Amino acid sequence: SLPAFVSASVSDSVCHLCRQYEKDTGPERNSNQRPQRSRREREFEARRASNTHWKRNDQPEVVKETSVEVKPSWEIIEQLDLKAMLKLRVAAANIPAPEDVKWAGSLNHYDRAYDRITSRKPSGLQSFEHLTFHSVTTTDDPVIRKETRGDCNVFATDAVLACIACAPRSVYSWDLVFHRIGNKLFIDKREDSAFDFLTVNETSHDPPSTETPEDINSAQSLSQEATMINQNFSQQILQGEGGKKLDFPEANPFQGPKELVPSVAYRYRKWTFPEETGITMLVRCSLDGAVTPKREGETTQYMTAMALNEFDPKVTGVDWRRKLDTQRGAVLANELKNNSNKLGRWTAASFLAGADLMQLGFVSRKDPAKKWNHEILAAPVYKPREFAKQINLNPDNMWGIMQYIIKMVLALPTGSKYVLLKDPNKKVLLLYKVPLSTFDDSESSSEEEDDDDEDGESGEDSE
Numbered sequence: 064s065l066p067a068f069v070s071a072s073v074s075d076s077v078c079h080l081c082r083q084y085e086k087d088t089g090p091e092r093n094s095n096q097r098p099q100r101s102r103r104e105r106e107f108e109a110r111r112a113s114n115t116h117w118k119r120n121d122q123p124e125v126v127k128e129t130s131v132e133v134k135p136s137w138e139i140i141e142q143l144d145l146k147a148m149l150k151l152r153v154a155a156a157n158i159p160a161p162e163d164v165k166w167a168g169s170l171n172h173y174d175r176a177y178d179r180i181t182s183r184k185p186s187g188l189q190s191f192e193h194l195t196f197h198s199v200t201t202t203d204d205p206v207i208r209k210e211t212r213g214d215c216n217v218f219a220t221d222a223v224l225a226c227i228a229c230a231p232r233s234v235y236s237w238d239l240v241f242h243r244i245g246n247k248l249f250i251d252k253r254e255d256s257a258f259d260f261l262t263v264n265e266t267s268h269d270p271p272s273t274e275t276p277e278d279i280n281s282a283q284s285l286s287q288e289a290t291m292i293n294q295n296f297s298q299q300i301l302q303g304e305g306g307k308k309l310d311f312p313e314a315n316p317f318q319g320p321k322e323l324v325p326s327v328a329y330r331y332r333k334w335t336f337p338e339e340t341g342i343t344m345l346v347r348c349s350l351d352g353a354v355t356p357k358r359e360g361e362t363t364q365y366m367t368a369m370a371l372n373e374f375d376p377k378v379t380g381v382d383w384r385r386k387l388d389t390q391r392g393a394v395l396a397n398e399l400k401n402n403s404n405k406l407g408r409w410t411a412a413s414f415l416a417g418a419d420l421m422q423l424g425f426v427s428r429k430d431p432a433k434k435w436n437h438e439i440l441a442a443p444v445y446k447p448r449e450f451a452k453q454i455n456l457n458p459d460n461m462w463g464i465m466q467y468i469i470k471m472v473l474a475l476p477t478g479s480k481y482v483l484l485k486d487p488n489k490k491v492l493l494l495y496k497v498p499l500s501t502f503d504d505s506e507s508s509s510e511e512e513d514d515d516d517e518d519g520e521s522g523e524d525s526e
Contacts, residue, residue, distance in 0.1 A: 129236045139495055161332040164210065171302050171306055197318075204347055224465055237258060241480070243480070270282065279434050296424045328365070331348075350366065351368040370425070407454060410454060414451070
């Protein structure tokens with residue numbers, strides 16, 4: 064489909080030429096042509112010409128690439144219709160409350176000054192480059208490795224489970240790795256994948272282009288910008304040095320010597336599903352901050368923090384600086400349309416972590432032409448369960464999808480590795496059985512050796 068500005072200019076040019084032609088020729092010279100179109104027909108044609116989503120029959124459909132290359136040795140096991148998965152239900156009320164197995168890390172307390180942030184009195188976004196943000200996959204977590212000796216048979220993180228739970232909302236391709244070891248199942252993100260990078264306008268009718276990665280508003284550039292904003296926002300809204308700090312029994316398991324890490328608590332939670340499911344699941348969940356009680360006798364609340372970002376009001380369709388203070392519901396509705404998957408995954412992860420509150424930042428570029436200078440325009444707080452209703456995220460469906468995928472893979476042969484892949488061109492999930500060496504260093508090194516051998520042989524032949 065043509066970009067909006069191109070379509071509009073083409074439409075204007077066509078209308079101008081038509082008017083000029085009628086003016087030059089006059090009605091007497093058009094007597095043999097077809098009858099003049101009605102006003103409604105002309106309006107319809109104009110709308111169609113300017114519609115960025117209207118496709119001509121002679122325009123080839125763009126085939127998007129998968130997040131990982133599918134090798135010939137991969138065997139397809141299942142193909143799952145994402146629309147059908149929207150009907151899966153497991154009553155969240157019937158799932159027993161999780162047990163906290165272990166707490167690690169430390170949390171800074173929330174700075175209530177950010178309750179007063181408005182678009183008229185914004186706060187410049189600070190940089191926290193001195194902090195190391197860790198995102199460790201399931202099988203590399205030392206705490207989870209120790210817990211494999213217990214009675215749990217499924218191990219995951221809140222991020223990968225949120226990705227599965229919100230799969231029907233996703234548009235872009237993504238992949239997860241499932242390891243069946245004995246009677247255990249480990250769900251991993253793939254090393255060096257783009258899994259941890261946030262998407263921008265993924266579910267928009269006119270998503271960012273991927274053809275020019277170096278462009279400031281390309282999908283790749285916006286993804287990097289959004290991820291950076293999210294990390295900085297999660298730390299800026301907390302009390303800094305000298306503020307209260309909540310330390311947990313164990314230190315951050317991923318912190319290296321002399322390494323500075325952000326405020327984060329890792330909450331390892333155990334879910335024991337009904338016996339007939341055969342699922343006992345240990346999940347590492349993350350929390351970003353603590354909220355000091357306003358009154359004596361109240362308990363400390365835990366929160367997650369994340370940020371939406373505005374890069375160009377002309378593209379997104381709603382100007383935050385004009386609408387946020389007076390029409391926040393309209394702004395949020397527009398963001399839900401453009402970022403349904405991202406908002407769903409954030410909410411699902413907050414559910415799993417048992418967060419009492421979700422802090423949602425609205426961060427905008429000071430200048431749409433510059434990507435490294437931002438301001439916080441608003442930072443409202445929501446309760447996850449209430450926010451889920453606003454974005455139409457059904458907890459019963461969330462648990463239904465997770466349980467369905469986990470039971471399906473648990474029923475497969477042990478001693479195997481599987482890849483769950485979101486097809487970028489269809490609303491389906493593909494489950495592949497892959498060789499055990501897939502994604503291992505040994506696999507890549509052997510491939511390089513094979514390439515070297517082939518180069519060497521070709522060199523000998525040429526001599």
